[in-house]
Amino acid sequence: xxxxxxxxxxxxxxxxxxxxxxxxxxxxxxxxxxxxxxxxxxxxxxxxxxxxxxxxxxxxxxxxxxxxxxxxxxxxxxxxxxxxxxxxxxxxxxxxxxxxxxxxxxxxxxxxxxxxxxxxxxxxxxxxxxxxxxxxxxxxxxxxxxxxxxxxxxxxxxxxxxxxxxxxxxxxxxxxxxxxxxxxxxxxxxxxxxxxxxxxxxxxxxxxxxxxxxxxxxxxxxxxxxxxxxxxxxxxxxxxxxxxxxxxxxxxxxxxxxxxxxxxxxxxxxxxxxxxxxxxxxxxxxxxxxxxxxxxxxxxxxxxxxxxxxxxxxxxxxxxxxxxxxxxxxxxxxxxxxxxxxxxxxxxxxxxxxxxxxxxxxxxxxxxxxxxxxxxxxxxxxxxxxxxxxxxxxxxxxxxxxxxxxxxxxxxxxxxxxxxxxxxxxxxxxxxxxxxxxxxxxxxxxxxxxxxxxxxxxxxxxxxxxxxxxxxxxxxxxxxxxxxxxxxxxxxxxxxxxxxxxxxxxxxxxxxxxxxxxxxxxxxxx
Amino acid sequence: xxxxxxxxxxxxxxxxxxxxxxxxxxxxxxxxxxxxxxxxxxxxxxxxxxxxxxxxxxxxxxxxxxxxxxxxxxxxxxxxxxxxxxxxxxxxxxxxxxxxxxxxxxxxxxxxxxxxxxxxxxxxxxxxxxxxxxxxxxxxxxxxxxxxxxxxxxxxxxxxxxxxxxxxxxxxxxxxxxxxxxxxxxxxxxxxxxxxxxxxxxxxxxxxxxxxxxxxxxxxxxxxxxxxxxxxxxxxxxxxxxxxxxxxxxxxxxxxxxxxxxxxxxxxxxxxxxxxxxxxxxxxxxxxxxxxxxxxxxxxxxxxxxxxxxxxxxxxxxxxxxxxxxxxxxxxxxxxxxxxxxxxxxxxxx
Numbered sequence: 001x002x003x004x005x006x007x008x009x010x011x012x013x014x015x016x017x018x019x020x021x022x023x024x025x026x027x028x029x030x031x032x033x034x035x036x037x038x039x040x041x042x043x044x045x046x047x048x049x050x051x052x053x054x055x056x057x058x059x060x061x062x063x064x065x066x067x068x069x070x071x072x073x074x075x076x077x078x079x080x081x082x083x084x085x086x087x088x089x090x091x092x093x094x095x096x097x098x099x100x101x102x103x104x105x106x107x108x109x110x111x112x113x114x115x116x117x118x119x120x121x122x123x124x125x126x127x128x129x130x131x132x133x134x135x136x137x138x139x140x141x142x143x144x145x146x147x148x149x150x151x152x153x154x155x156x157x158x159x160x161x162x163x164x165x166x167x168x169x170x171x172x173x174x175x176x177x178x179x180x181x182x183x184x185x186x187x188x189x190x191x192x193x194x195x196x197x198x199x200x201x202x203x204x205x206x207x208x209x210x211x212x213x214x215x216x217x218x219x220x221x222x223x224x225x226x227x228x229x230x231x232x233x234x235x236x237x238x239x240x241x242x243x244x245x246x247x248x249x250x251x252x253x254x255x256x257x258x259x260x261x262x263x264x265x266x267x268x269x270x271x272x273x274x275x276x277x278x279x280x281x282x283x284x285x286x287x288x289x290x291x292x293x294x295x296x297x298x299x300x301x302x303x304x305x306x307x308x309x310x311x312x313x314x315x316x317x318x319x320x321x322x323x324x325x326x327x328x329x330x331x332x333x334x335x336x337x338x339x340x341x342x343x344x345x346x347x348x349x350x351x352x353x354x355x356x357x358x359x360x361x362x363x364x365x366x367x368x369x370x371x372x373x374x375x376x377x378x379x380x381x382x383x384x385x386x387x388x389x390x391x392x393x394x395x396x397x398x399x400x401x402x403x404x405x406x407x408x409x410x411x412x413x414x415x416x417x418x419x420x421x422x423x424x425x426x427x428x429x430x431x432x433x434x435x436x437x438x439x440x441x442x443x444x445x446x447x448x449x450x451x452x453x454x455x456x457x458x459x460x461x462x463x464x465x466x467x468x469x470x471x472x473x474x475x476x477x478x479x480x481x482x483x484x485x486x487x488x489x490x491x492x493x494x495x496x497x498x499x500x501x502x503x504x505x506x507x508x509x510x511x512x513x514x515x516x517x518x519x520x521x522x523x524x525x526x
Numbered sequence: 527x528x529x530x531x532x533x534x535x536x537x538x539x540x541x542x543x544x545x546x547x548x549x550x551x552x553x554x555x556x557x558x559x560x561x562x563x564x565x566x567x568x569x570x571x572x573x574x575x576x577x578x579x580x581x582x583x584x585x586x587x588x589x590x591x592x593x594x595x596x597x598x599x600x601x602x603x604x605x606x607x608x609x610x611x612x613x614x615x616x617x618x619x620x621x622x623x624x625x626x627x628x629x630x631x632x633x634x635x636x637x638x639x640x641x642x643x644x645x646x647x648x649x650x651x652x653x654x655x656x657x658x659x660x661x662x663x664x665x666x667x668x669x670x671x672x673x674x675x676x677x678x679x680x681x682x683x684x685x686x687x688x689x690x691x692x693x694x695x696x697x698x699x700x701x702x703x704x705x706x707x708x709x710x711x712x713x714x715x716x717x718x719x720x721x722x723x724x725x726x727x728x729x730x731x732x733x734x735x736x737x738x739x740x741x742x743x744x745x746x747x748x749x750x751x752x753x754x755x756x757x758x759x760x761x762x763x764x765x766x767x768x769x770x771x772x773x774x775x776x777x778x779x780x781x782x783x784x785x786x787x788x789x790x791x792x793x794x795x796x797x798x799x800x801x802x803x804x805x806x807x808x809x810x811x812x813x814x815x816x817x818x819x820x821x822x823x824x825x826x827x828x829x830x831x832x833x834x835x836x837x838x839x840x841x842x843x844x845x846x847x848x849x850x851x852x853x854x855x856x857x858x859x860x861x862x863x864x865x866x867x868x869x870x871x872x873x874x875x876x
Contacts, residue, residue, distance in 0.1 A: 416594055
């Protein structure tokens, strides 16, 4: 029944789109900034707007403000904090607060509220992981000390993403009636339909240009229809719908680290098993020559054009374009000659189109979730691209259930992407081997591990960045080639010609809400 | 009861009758209640077992794209908050004891008590369903009556053909056609939602709500009309062909009188029974209509609960739906027996 409904809504969307084309666009009659901005970018937070449960971890928490924030280049800048420092052992973070911040109920925001927010978030069992925190102490009215149980340079991301809630007003119904010190206040939330927010006149920062912003939560097709009918100033659309044109709107493709890549089982199959009895290792992908050859042979530009219809970029690693990305880790894509050379040098001999070594055929499975057409396209293309090399990849569309059981012994087409380098740590650290979806291939390299650990325990972000970069040269295609990263997606938005959204940040995995990160800077230009 | 009959021996028959009827009614009510409780229990056990067998991991579903940022410790916290660590039997019994005390638990997806979620969403659905239900009842009965009276004539053939077409048309498809015609091509009705976009609740008038309700309600009612039409037509046709109608006609009563005095009551029974027992289909149909029109009722909540493995909410909705449909069926039964005493005697004989 649900499937029918989905199909139905898709058909509705198409019908509406075709009709909306003829309907034309309403342009605002008078010039000047309109009172209200309508956005159809999805991202409804069904469990409400409580940062201690995870609200605001993407983009802007709207109603609350954070200690630090990231600018368009993802550089960390102060928000509520005026200064922050980390102790030499990396265990105590001291944050000085500005004194002019007020909650929307008029109460001042103090260090006690910050301590309360972090303490609550560390115990709440929500979507923001603050488990590294051991305690948070307000040492005076505008200074707070965050004590960690282990050094964690990436903890800075909690300072960036965790909106501060008022201790005096954080009760059971807070998630539906948020009070904060952010640029907007909540007017009304019609669950499943729309969120109406209003400019917070008492906000200490740059006040938004729009008095009111309405977020509508329609499905993808209805969203496009609304844009075509002139009922939205911004609409997030899937890239397969981005080729249409809408009068009065332009297409804005936003770069992202929302990436796709092939994870290889890194160790050989020696009969080892996980605690749950799942096989570990693969005798083909455990060979570095195979992994490197695939990395070289894959034509990533062709994948971007063919599978992503141009809305994306070739991927060289898991953190392309982020401040801690190492450009030297990139390789030349689509180099079949080099790939063949690597295989021949490693002793893989061609026998009837498939290479062999010591009786082992250069053949393995590549799993992808069957309902994801994008990953299907990538998996099948990669299999085609490496076939001339003499490597046989069998792309298999399966359920996540099956992937969960086979991810340690079969290659899998995964997607990641985060503005937090913790993800890079988790993907390549041997300490995370077999934990959740992290490092499913049991990758382990002592030198890389040393760099990752140094980056994690660094007390200075610059220093951490140096180590993050060093680690990439170790695990990327030029090194161990633990993964074959394929593409970075672009997120596509239709934006009114009158709306200037500035320079958007590189977005993480997931679509929609992250684009609001710079919402206070948006301007109306007509 | 005994005291009453012994003190008024002069009128034993009515007293007896009343006493007897009251007793059986009470008994019937009790047995119906017992049946309801058993049914609810069975539904709860079955739904819970189905949820356990589902391959969806509730924490993975909740975490979604954040999987990179959520560590094992945090997952443990989430599992603890939701009580997922306990063995299934313990989870079920603790849920059951909660329900017996009148607490349906907390919905993971909406971070709200299940009762609040259902109450909130159901009110939206209720408006939709009740309008659709009344429309389909009234229109269906009217058309069925007309077709039955004009049996075999053109009117009858058109109405029957229309009813068959509707009976075989899926709700979402009907909804699509209406949406295309009225919202997109003619632009008479809104494309989505239960309220105008951007409007604060206090500014939303009754007319706005009706405007947004209209198309989904018509869609839903169209689908419910067909069975009522066909059954009413049949009942009317049987009554019209009966001896007592022939006798009345022979005495000079005209068609209007015949219908009003002899046929209406006979035809209303099946129609009402059908109308009340169609609540289940109405519910199912409303889920689809809500999807098509982005109408945020219980349908959307059910989808969210299923995809997110929100056990308390899904069980709550299952119980609520069962109660709703069961009550509808029982009401239909009662009304039918009130309209047609013959079914009452049959029931007592059983």
